[in-house]
Amino acid sequence: xxxxxxxxxxxxxxxxxxxxxxxxxxxxxxxxxxxxxxxxxxxxxxxxxxxxxxxxxxxxxxxxxxxxxxxxxxxxxxxxxxxxxxxxxxxxxxxxxxxxxxxxxxxxxxxxxxxxxxxxxxxxxxxxxxxxxxxxxxxxxxxxxxxxxxxxxxxxxxxxxxxxxxxxxxxxxxxxxxxxxxxxxxxxxxxxxxxxxxxxxxxxxxxxxxxxxxxxxxxxxxxxxxxxxxxxxxxxxxxxxxxxxxxxxxxxxxxxxxxxxxxxxxxxxxxxxxxxxxxxxxxxxxxxxxxxxxxxxxxxxxxxxxxxxxxxxxxxxxxxxxxxxxxxxxxxxxxxxxxxxxxxxxxxxxxxxxxxxxxxxxxxxxxxxxxxxxxxxxxxxxxxxxxxxxxxxxxxxxxxxxxxxxxxxxxxxxxxxxxxxxxxxxxxxxxxxxxxxxxxxxxxxxxxxxxxxxxxxxxxxxxxxxxxxxxxxxxxxxxxxxxxxxxxxxxxxxxxxxxxxxxxxxxxxxxxxxxxxxxxxxxxxxxxxxxxxxxxxxxxxxxxxxxxxxxxxxxxxxxxxxxxxxxxxxxxxxxxxxxxxxxxxxxxxxxxxxxxxxxxxxxxxxxxxxxxxxxxxxxxxxxxxxxxxxxxxxxxxxxxxxxxxxxxxxxxxxxxxxxxxxxxxxxxxxxxxxxxxxxxxxxxxxxxxxxxxxxxxxxxxxxxxxxxxxxxxxxxxxxxxxxxxxxxxxxxxxxxxxxxxxxxxxxxxxxxxxxxxxxxxxxxxxxxxxxxxxxxxxxxxxxxxxxxxxxxxxxxxxxxxxxxxxxxxxxxxxxxxxxxxxxxxxxxxxxxxxxxxxxxxxxxxxxxxxxxxxxxxxxxxxxxxxxxxxxxxxxxxxxxxxxxxxxxxxxxxxxxxxxxxxxxx
RNA sequence: GGGAGCAUAGCUCAGCUGGUUCAGAGCAUCUGCCUUACAAGCAGAGGGUCAUAGGUUCGAACCCUAUUGCUCCCACCA
Numbered sequence: 012x013x014x015x016x017x018x019x020x021x022x023x024x025x026x027x028x029x030x031x032x033x034x035x036x037x038x039x040x041x042x043x044x045x046x047x048x049x050x051x052x053x054x055x056x057x058x059x060x061x062x063x064x065x066x067x068x069x070x071x072x073x074x075x076x077x078x079x080x081x082x083x084x085x086x087x088x089x090x091x092x093x094x095x096x097x098x099x100x101x102x103x104x105x106x107x108x109x110x111x112x113x114x115x116x117x118x119x120x121x122x123x124x125x126x127x128x129x130x131x132x133x134x135x136x137x138x139x140x141x142x143x144x145x146x147x148x149x150x151x152x153x154x155x156x157x158x159x160x161x162x163x164x165x166x167x168x169x170x171x172x173x174x175x176x177x178x179x180x181x182x183x184x185x186x187x188x189x190x191x192x193x194x195x196x197x198x199x200x201x202x203x204x205x206x207x208x209x210x211x212x213x214x215x216x217x218x219x220x221x222x223x224x225x226x227x228x229x230x231x232x233x234x235x236x237x238x239x240x241x242x243x244x245x246x247x248x249x250x251x252x253x254x255x256x257x258x259x260x261x262x263x264x265x266x267x268x269x270x271x272x273x274x275x276x277x278x279x280x281x282x283x284x285x286x287x288x289x290x291x292x293x294x295x296x297x298x299x300x301x302x303x304x305x306x307x308x309x310x311x312x313x314x315x316x317x318x319x320x321x322x323x324x325x326x327x328x329x330x331x332x333x334x335x336x337x338x339x340x341x342x343x344x345x346x347x348x349x350x351x352x353x354x355x356x357x358x359x360x361x362x363x364x365x366x367x368x369x370x371x372x373x374x375x376x377x378x379x380x381x382x383x384x385x386x387x388x389x390x391x392x393x394x395x396x397x398x399x400x401x402x403x404x405x406x407x408x409x410x411x412x413x414x415x416x417x418x419x420x421x422x423x424x425x426x427x428x429x430x431x432x433x434x435x436x437x438x439x440x441x442x443x444x445x446x447x448x449x450x451x452x453x454x455x456x457x458x459x460x461x462x463x464x465x466x467x468x469x470x471x472x473x474x475x476x477x478x479x480x481x482x483x484x485x486x487x488x489x490x491x492x493x494x495x496x497x498x499x500x501x502x503x504x505x506x507x508x509x510x511x512x513x514x515x516x517x518x519x520x521x522x523x524x525x526x527x528x529x530x531x532x533x534x535x536x537x538x539x540x541x542x543x544x545x546x547x548x549x550x551x552x553x554x555x556x557x558x559x560x561x562x563x564x565x566x567x568x569x570x571x572x573x574x575x576x577x578x579x580x581x582x583x584x585x586x587x588x589x590x591x592x593x594x595x596x597x598x599x600x601x602x603x604x605x606x607x608x609x610x611x612x613x614x615x616x617x618x619x620x621x622x623x624x625x626x627x628x629x630x631x632x633x634x635x636x637x638x639x640x641x642x643x644x645x646x647x648x649x650x651x652x653x654x655x656x657x658x659x660x661x662x663x664x665x666x667x668x669x670x671x672x673x674x675x676x677x678x679x680x681x682x683x684x685x686x687x688x689x690x691x692x693x694x695x696x697x698x699x700x701x702x703x704x705x706x707x708x709x710x711x712x713x714x715x716x717x718x719x720x721x722x723x724x725x726x727x728x729x730x731x732x733x734x735x736x737x738x739x740x741x742x743x744x745x746x747x748x749x750x751x752x753x754x755x756x757x758x759x760x761x762x763x764x765x766x767x768x769x770x771x772x773x774x775x776x777x778x779x780x781x782x783x784x785x786x787x788x789x790x791x792x793x794x795x796x797x798x799x800x801x802x803x804x805x806x807x808x809x810x811x812x813x814x815x816x817x818x819x820x821x822x823x824x825x826x827x828x829x830x831x832x833x834x835x836x837x838x839x840x841x842x843x844x845x846x847x848x849x850x851x852x853x854x855x856x857x858x859x860x861x862x863x864x865x866x867x868x869x870x871x872x873x874x875x876x877x878x879x880x881x882x883x884x885x886x887x888x889x890x891x892x893x894x895x896x897x898x899x900x901x902x903x904x905x906x907x908x909x910x911x912x913x914x915x916x
Numbered sequence: 917g918g919g920a921g922c923a924u925a926g927c928u929c930a931g932c933u934g935g936u937u938c939a940g941a942g943c944a945u946c947u948g949c950c951u952u953a954c955a956a957g958c959a960g961a962g963g964g965u966c967a968u969a970g971g972u973u974c975g976a977a978c979c980c981u982a983u984u985g986c987u988c989c990c991a992c993c994a
Contacts, residue, residue: 031954216991223994258994305993313994322992381994395992430920431989438990532988567927569987600942601928607987609928617943620956627954634953674930677942692953699952776960783960789951868937875935880974889935896936 029633033626035590038732043156045731049745051094052161054101056521062093062100063525065504065555066162067538068107068170072116072147075154077564077572077610078531080582081602084595085561085672086529087160091724092667093526094161095754101522103507104152104162108144108171110451110496111205111388117143117450133449133491140450144169157583159591159727161750168507170499171452178511179452179499180468182549187466191404192444194456194464198324199443201396202386203342203356207447208400210495211440212537214384214393223379224261224364225310227372228270228287229253231295254279254287254298255374257309259381260319261367262359265292265348268332269315274300276311290372291363292349299330321395334397340447342394356394401445401454401492408544409439415543415553422557424670425605428532435536444495451493458490459483501541504528504554511549519550528555531563532605559670562607569609585615592726593619599676599725621680622729625722628688629733631696632711638702647807648694649710650761651768655686656717657758658765663721664757676725683718690772694811712739717755770836771808777834778816781843785832792819798827798840800902805839827906829913838902840910855914862907869900 046052054061064086069079086102094100117140118128128136152167168175186192199208230252256270270287272279286295296315303326304313317327318336327334337348342356350366351359367373384393413436415421416429423429445454457473458464463482467473470487477484505511510519524546530539539558546554564572564579572579585594589612596618602608659682666675695711697703703711716734723730727750734740734749782789795818797805805812805823813821828842832854835841872893875881882890 032956256994260994303993308993316994320992320994322994325992382991427921434919434990603929606929611928611943613943614928616956620954623956624954627957629953631953669932671930674941677930680942688954689958696953779959780961783948786948789949789959864937871937875974878974881935882974884974885935892936 029630031627031630033590033622033729035592035622035728036587039157039159039591039728042728042731043159045745046161046748046750047164049748051748051750052102052163053165054099054163056517057099059097059099061522061526062090062098063103063522064090064101064527064529065103065507065525066105067528067530067534068105068168068500068503069151070109070112071106071144071151071169072109072113073151075151075158075582077579077582078561079151079155080158080585080594081564081598081608082529082531082561083155083158083160084598085559086527087158087595087727088599088672088724089527089529089559090161091727091750092754094750095720095723095752097753100161101166102160102162103166103168104155104160104164105166105168105503105507106148106151106170107496107500108169108451110446110448110493111202111207111209113140113144114448114450115205115389128449136449144171154583157586157591159595161727166507170496170503174509174512175499175502175506176452178502178506179494180455181511182502182545183455183494183498184466184468185549186403191407192401192466193404194399194401196397196399197402197443198321198395198397199400200384200386201340201394201398202389202391203338203340203394204389204391205386205448206340208396208398208443208445209386209388209393210443210497213387215387216382216384218380219383221259221379221381221383223257223259223309223377224367225255225257225374225376226261226264226290226314226367227253227255227374228290228312228314230282230298231286231288252281252285254282254312255310256312256314257377258314259379260316260360261363262344262351262356263316263319263337264289264314264363265294265344265350266316266318266335266337267296267314268317268327268335269296269299269330271299271301271304271313271315271326272311273302273304273306275302276304276306278311290367290370297332299332301326301330318397319395324395324397336397338394338396342391357392400443401456401494403442403444403498405439405442405544408548409436409540411547412436412540412543415547421543421553421555424557424559425603427605428535428560432535432540436540442495444498445490445492446495447491448493451496452499454490454492454494456490457487459488460486464490497537497541500538501545502549504542505545505550514550523550524553525555527557527559529559529561532560533563535560557670560605562602562605564608564610567609567611569607572610580610580612585612589615589619590622590728592622592729596621596676596680596725599673601673603673604670621684622726624684624688625718625726625729625733628683628692629715629736629739631692632708632715633736633739635697635708636702637705637708639705641702641704643704643706644810645695645704645707645710647764647768648691648811649707651764652686652691652714653710653758654761654765655691655768656682656714656755657760659686660721660755661757661760679721679725683722687714687718693815716740716752719749720752720755723749723752767803767808768811770803770839771805771811773836774812774841775816777836777841778818778843781832781834785845787845789817792817794818794820794822794844796822796824796828796842796844798824798842800840800906801838803837803839827909827913833910835903835906838899838906840906855911858907858911858914862904862911865900865904865907869897869904872897872900 066086067082090100090102120143121128121139155162183192200211200214202209254270267289272282282298283300285298287298288295304311315323315326315332317324317332317334319338335347337344338356339345344351344354344356344359346352351362354362364373385391386393413433416423416432423432455468456464456466457470459477459482461483465473465476467476470489473487474484477487502511504525505519505523508519508522509516510523528539542554546552566572566578570576570578589597594615597615600614600617659678663675663678666678695707719730719734731749735743778793778795795812799805809821812818827840831842831844833840833842875893876897
């Protein structure tokens, strides 16, 4: 779309050696290193007010995705703004060890090399894992730098740093001593792929199409079966009946320990006290009675499998049923299953169906939809499994954490999340904190050979405790499990400032509580709620004041961006293509807090175009020659933009105060593009080849400085680049960088002037419109007259109007001018005599149309004013407004009537 | 099954305590322009029964009720 023959024209431009398009790449590298070299991101406590953000630590092995882009752009905007407002801004970066995800990656890596995790043992495995971490762990942080993230990199932390791990151990012991951490056998969510337990929150439920299998169990006549106890072979001959159960998991029938029916179920009264026989393995199980069974569902007969279903487990406990666990940790069937041993649970499900068929036990299958739990990290289907785990009691910690949100000590933005937060906190369950992994902080519990155990920080301390309690303390072994990753990340806002190691150090005292937390609503409970609990428990204070919840980044047709769908653009490629500033603007343009972001590359394009606009506005100003002898004719324009800037700034500030970042950006965008470029610069632009007067130039340069400042948090690179143009701004010392410039403050706002210019803009638009309609070239100067009925003095706008609308002569008149094109702006009549003949008929039509509209308007206003109840109930200022509307409309109608009469005459 | 939220222009969203004929912005679209900063641009224009149906009110996009459609969260029905 570039006009090839246009570019060479640039050669004729004076002082226009800079390209017509902003080149982001070079500026980005240059200024990011410059900022680093000059320690602008570094924060140490001082006398200033702190402004602190701790980054939601990304997975150490992760790579940057669009969610990170959005999240970190927001944080950077907030932190840069705070820095420019004179606060001591501190953004603490870091990464999370993400035990299950990282361990899975390391296991996969080892597998590729033909190494099995179990064979090499824990120590060797950890060596590999650290090696992996050191190799890939920094990638995502390096990527954040490309985005312009102004983190204090000297403070970079990792959740498995020695100090942070110590904090985990110490808090574990602390909570254990309080009685809030306990150990027990429970049904947990087992991830057969990660081979670990996961917490309830890490289970994602999805609706899945399944089959419901109807399986026939023979029923044994109890007396006969007793009599023939020793002749299993003849079971089938002795059965007198059968029952049918419905299940989605036929591969678990070998673990059944009962069949349950509702005692009130008339259909099955004859089964009371009898026994059923599991098909294929022919094991006898009791038929028990419990009202838990829904008579409506399936056949009304429920197979009870305590080892592989939470409800069945509870039912089993109640009826003291044995537990038969037929699954290995990896989800394959073990020898207790007797059939299909070694098969994976899903393979077994497929294979058992023909077996049941052959045995005559399969009655029918039905399609069936139900919710199934998947592991958040590995996406494996969760298997309920009975095992010994560590738990953390949550109810007591939840209470203050709920209060601080309900009382508003912590604000959720947007606040619609308060409801969900409350629901969760009021129904909080104990947290399963142990994980059967190696990558993470090991549980500080020690066991002797007899199975006695203590909780202690070191083996030595454990031995001492064993001695005190007179237990055998030889050959102590530490618990093999590690704690849940979130058991370290919930300490993050405290641990990054060494608040556990040294609870009274100057950093934690200065930076804590932090100000804003920017994160996704998905981890509101996982992470945010638990951080609040930890804040109360370990510091007696909330960890942050505001939680800005971002939405999910989706593609433009609303699908969540994911690797598997391949619909996620590579953020670094986007930066390459549109520049970091362009991408930042693109991300922020349409993403109000809490709303999902329908990502479209077009937004980045818009961001890039905006950067280019700023760049070219700068080229314009840079190209001007200043002449001290030229007179300033732009006082009005300068005064206007000063006011307009303050007005817009007030709006921007208010948007920021409410965390409406996209609106703050849009307000900035419009101020710069429309008010500054399209209006102000056009108003004051000297004619080609003409110099600009000193006053206008200085004011414009100063305005430009302010514009760069308010743009900086959104577009750090281009602003810093232009900021350092020595020709325009003079040489700047390092300490005077844009990144640390003082944000402009809201100045005087001359509302009368603002309103006047708004009218003037309308006048100019009308004239341009007239040109468009009548196909008059903008180059052809026109004459303009005004009959100022409103009393407005247009003389101060003379320069603006003549320049912007190419008017050769702008004169006030006392009488209306007949037979001339015209328009009315707030009671004032404007006339544009045109050279060619007017079309009186068309003009008349236009006037009649406007008259009709005004009459309708007047009628509605008069109706209101004539309404007694309105006059009684409406606020006085509303009524006053209506009266003014009436007067305006009447004046306009009068002018139109006069014009119509003129046309007629 | 329970709870919450949303529905405004082709798209993404504003619309704050009901009150300018209130229906807005950006993008996209259309028309005319290579006007000496910028065609990644300039100037102008056209787009909407505010999901549907009722109600409250002098007055409703806004408050209430119902309906429809979508989204999210929570929940053990095999």
